[in-house]
Structures are given as structure tokens and as C-alpha cells.
Amino acid sequence: MINLRRHRAILLAYLGMLLLLLLTSVVAPGFLSAAHLRSTVVLAAFIGIVALGQTFVIIGGGIDLSVPWVLNAAAVLMTLAAAGQNGPLLYIVPLLLVAGALVGAINGLGVALFGVPPIIMTLAVNVILQGGILVFTGGAPTATAPPAIQFLAVGRIAGFPVILILWIVIAVVATLLLSRSAFGRYLYAVGSSAAVATFSGVPTLATTVAAYTLSGFAAALAGMLLTGYTAQAYLGMGDPYLFTSIAAVAIGGASILGGSGNYIGTIAGALVLTILTGLLPALNLSNGALLVVYGVVILVTVSLGSESIAAFLGSFRRARRGDGAAL
């Protein structure tokens, strides 16, 4: 049984996405071609994979601002270590995924065990990684991505983008984890109310650490895949993903305060953001104006979906009807 009330925000996200597609096809007629749609979905996949971890962390009531440089570090270290060769990837990729997960675990422990506010903890880790990579590379890494990675990012199997297959697998696993596993239950509980979760015997520490660990893992994975798309790693390549990873989750209907949302929503969020990015240049806006519109649209979308705004508008309507007076 589908509960409309509960999934209203997610439905809204998909409706918004369709609306945007229609709008785009009017403004830029070539947009709905198969080739263009495919490239849009591929671009959305990167956002979707980065936002995978962010989804878990935000549902658990936290936020991960270390995404950009975990992503960037994994990308730079992978290209440097592999030096364009496929062979070394066999141990480099697993090693870097574990390293990303470890960074996430440190975030989680800082938040759940030592009580550092998530914003501070993950921002600090982000800056530390940024500095570390700058020192390590001397400022200008030049290595290119190995062919295997490029295949994963831009290759096709029977005309179907490989990255999309990967994204679908990730989406299935993430959705099962959230809706059908004990970990998922605990995560929503911790995000709803850490106190209630504790009183109910939920392992809150382990749950929080696991969410951040997953986020570190996802960021590292996305970083390496992204080098395949851009053909090389460069400093600052992760920076756009800070805002987009959070925005995708929020547009997807999750409460930024935790306890609600799911990955199906995040997928819609990633698609909306990508379509928007494609649409705005078609309107012949300058780069600056483009950013302004981008920000405003995201703000409005997220606000419309947010429970508190809905409640606020609702109370406004009630007050005008006059039955708010009893309060």
C-alpha cells in the first residue's frame, strides 16, 4: 500500500522533474533527444552517487560537509597512484574506498561519541583533507584516469551507459537498506529523536557511525568515477558537490532535520538538479545570473517540500478561517 501523505514530498519531486522536462523541451527543443537525455542521466548519476551517503547521513539527523574533499582526495590519489594504468586499480580502488569509509567513520565518531556538532566536525575534516592534498600534490596533479575507470564512467554495454547500471544497483541496495533493514529502521529513529531511539534500545552510536562511514565510502567512489568522466583529476573538482549533494536530498523530500526521506527521492533530486543545470544555459543567462536562478529554484523547491513550511502555510490558512483563535 502506498501512503500518499508520507510520500507526498517524493511525488512532488518527481512531478517537479517532469514539469522541468516539459519546460526545457519548450525552451530548447533538442533537449528531449535520446542522446541528450542519456547524458543528463549520466551526469545525474554522479550527483546521485555522491548524494547516496548524504541521504543516509541527513536521514540520521546529521550532515556531511566533508564530501567535496573526500571525493577530491580519492580522485587525485587514484589517478596519481595508477598513473594511467589499469593494473594497479585492483588494490588502489579497494584501498581508497576503505580510506574514504575510514574518514567517514572518524566523522561519525566525532559526532556520536564526542558530541562535536556535525557541521563543525565534517567541515573541519573537509578542510584538513583539502590542505593535505594541496601539500601532497604541490598544487597541480596532472595524472589522467586509467581506461578501466573511463569505461565505468562513460562506457556503454549494448548502448546502455555503464554508470547507469552502477547507479541502479546502488539505488536498489540503498533502498533495501533504508526500508527493509534493521539499520534503516534505526537510522530513521536516530534522526527522528536520538533520545527516543536510546530509550528504545537502538544502538545509536553504531548507527550514526555507519551512516557517516557510508557517506565517506560513497564520496570516494564518486570521486574515482568522476575522474573517468573528466578524464583526469583536478583540485576543486569536488566543490560543486557540496551543495548539490545536500540539495538533491532535500529536493527529494527528506527533512534536513532528519528522520525522513529516502533514496528514491534523492534520485529525483539529482535529476532535477541536472535538468536545471542544462536548462538555464539554454535561457541565455550569464554565468552569474545562472547561479542566482539555480540557488533560488532550489530554495523554493526545498521550501515547498518541507514539512515546517507546509505546517506554516497550513496554520496561516487555519488562522484566516478563524479556528486558530482557540490557541
Place this chain on the structure above:
Amino acid sequence: MTDFLKATAVVKRYGGIVALGRADLSARAGEVHALLGENGAGKSTFIQILAGAVRADSGTITLAGEAYRPKNPEAAQAAGVAAVFQELSLIPDLTVAENVWFRHEPLSPLGTVRAATLNAATAELFARYRFPDIRPDREVRRLTLAERQVVEIGKALSRNPRVLILDEATSALPPAETEWLLGLARSVAAAGTLVIYISHRLGEVRAIADRITVFRNGETVAAYETQAVDDETIIADMLGRRMDRLYPPRVATATDRVALGLRGFGAGSKLSGIDLDLKEGEVLGVAGLQGHGQRELFQALFGLGRAEGSVALWGQPRDIRSPRAALSGRDGLALVPEDRRSHGLMLAKSIRENLTLSVVRRFTRFGLTDPTREQALVEEMIRTLRIKADSPEQPAGTLSGGNQQKVIFGKMLLTEARILLLYDPTRGIDVGTKGEIFTLMRRLAAEGYAILFYSSDLAELVHVADRVAVLRNGRLAAVLEGDDNSEHGILRAAMIERAAA
């Protein structure tokens, strides 16, 4: 002497709930006037009206012969009424002096506030009333709870009040400071101020009050000169008569098997040296005045906070350090917490998700939850507890208080723990659901559950519990059963320094 403060037929309702039905009070300047009553009798509402925090629906109050109807706390203070509440109003980041003079700071000719002036004024104020030693320039966050309470009193005195209200002001104070405060109340009154003194401690009231007014169920039921009345009469006035058809018949179902055995159990400075056995099939009541260790007992048993001494569950020694460790299935213990909304329920989540949160593993197979099995558990609980809801997917926050409490009960019953800790499970719940909860408790006891039951309503303990353990100052004052298990007996043990015979 004429009445300085006179309240007549003061009424206050919150929606359909009557907080004050008809409160009357006459008090003279220069006396200490005690206000007594059980929790929920309306004392707090009444003094909040006096302090301007709440506005009465009807009734008249006169102060020094003039109509007194303060719009807000500022107006009350301007009229010379200062109150010290149980909930502290200090700002942790400000210093003692800044708090004392908050919003009526002594100003320099330029209209500025100087720290030195504030500190000097505070030191002078503290010296005049022989305050315990607290430095005016310390940050309030660094003070102990008792010290904050003292600062709160200083803040009230800094306004040179004509009426000083002290609401349970000694509950956080150690003995020496309590003595000081009692002396202070007397000397302030001797200087012409009316002191309204609210305390559960009859001994204190006897020591300082000139007169006593007793509230019960929102109404004034008696007023006395302190010398002209004995403790027994006051307690009888506080309790009144009650209907008791609310309660199911009590059939003794306790066996000899000890479910929960405590030896030398304690928690921090609030609870110590508790020796107690809860038996299989027994409902053991816990009683005590507010802040005498009941909360600490329940929290420590459930693994929240540090505990000392030994705990044995069903004969096995256990070291429970977290709720997760407590909720270990059939041999564990489960808690229905005091604060439904912030500790018991995820308000935005469905009844189903709330009910099964503690037992996700019971319906998880090969790492995946099984919705069919979950649904079976949920439906079983909704049926047994008669939870009234449109569907199991309804958010728990939209249920009535009674049904919310049933969901919490259901969550704990699903854990299969056979030792239940119930902390004030009927507070704020309609009478019908109360009856259902009592019936459920007796039925569970008959099935072999062991129940530890605290209630702020003494009548519930008397009528539902097999025995009642009374706490006073964090220690076990008495265990009452049979005829001794009466509201009278409990109050005596909880309030009067010697244990009840």
C-alpha cells in the same frame, strides 16, 4: 490586621481542564503564609497568576487594597510581587551579578552598566541577607544547582518585593542553605514583607509559617493558624475523599520468586542504599515527594546514568549500562518513561514504526525485515491494548495522550521483558484509559510479570500496588503493605522525618 493580599474565587481553565476551580487566599503583610497541596492541586497555577505569568479567567485579587491584575511578569514585579520558581530563570552565560540585576540594572549617569557597580551592588545585597558565599562575578553556568537556586532568591530580593513567593525553594538546597533560607524568610517577613511559602516539607512549614492555606483539586479547602492545627488534619485536607471505582480488584498474585533484587543500589548523590525485592507477579509501588530519588531509581535501573550497588534479574547478577542492555528480551527489563513526547515516541512516525522499534530483530530474516511478520506483531498489540487509530500508519503524534501511552506500552510489551518499570504512566491521561492501564497492569502481574510502578498520584499506588516503597531524600523510608498502604501512611513516610511505624 487587614489582609494585604486577598484572592477571591480565582478560576483558571486550560481548554477543558480546570486548573483552578475556586482559589481563595487571604494573607497579611509581615507573615509567612504557607500554601500546601498535592501535586496538581493548583498551587503552581495560583502563584503563576500572582506572578503575572498566567492570567486568571475570573475572580478578583487585591493587593494592599487595590485591584491587582498583572498583565505580565514585568507588571507583577512593578507592583512589588517577586517569585522564585522551581524552574530556574537564570541565564547561564551571564554572571551572578548580571542575573540578579537583569533588566533593572543600576545605571551610571551616562546610562551605561558597569560590571564593578553591579558586582558591588550584588555583594551588598548578599551581605544584607547573609547569603552563602557566592562570588558576584562568576558565570552562572559554573554554579551548582543549589547555588543557582540561591542566586534566584537574590534576584527576587533585589527588587525589594512587598510579596515574596518561594515555590519549593528548598528542594534543591542542602541542609545548611535550607536553614539559611528558613531564617531569611522569617526575617524578610519580620521587616514587613508577605512571604508566600510553598513546600512539601511539613517540618519546614511548621518551623516558619504563621498561617497555612490548603489547596485540593484546584480549590481552597482550608486555612489555619499554624499553631492551631496538627499534621494529621493538614494531610487529611490535602487528600480529601476520592472515588475508587477506577481501580480493578486487586488479587495478590506475587510468588516467592524474586524478579528484581536490589542491594545497596544507588545513583549519584540523589539515591543510595536501596535494598528492595520485586517479586514475580507483583506490582510494587514507588512513592515519594518530587525530587526524592524516584526518577533516579528508574533511570539507573534502565541503564541511563551511573548506578552503584548490585542488581539481579531473576536471580542473575546484571550490570546494565544502557537501555539497550536492559532490553535484552525475556530476561530483561523495559521502561515506560516519564516524558512521553521526548523519550517515548517518535511523534512524526507511524504507530507501526513506534511499536516495533525495539524489536526489529524479531521480524528480520536474512538481513531483511519481513513486513508480514511485522504487521502481525503490530496488529496483535493494537488489539490487546485497544489502541484507537485509523490505521497502523497513522503518525503517533496525532493520537490522544492515552493512545500514545498505549503505543509506548505496546513497544515495551513486544520486547517480552517481564520486568516492567512504569514511571508515572497515567499522568495527563483521561480517566477511561487510566482504568484500562490499571487493569492491564494487574493482568500482566497475574501472568507473571513483575512491575515497578511510580505514580505522582498516591491514590493509584494505594489501589493498584501490592506494596509501596516510599523514598525520602534518596533513601528507602518505608515499605508499606496491607493497611499501612494508605495515602495517609505514604505521605507520613514521605514527609515526616521519622519513618512511619
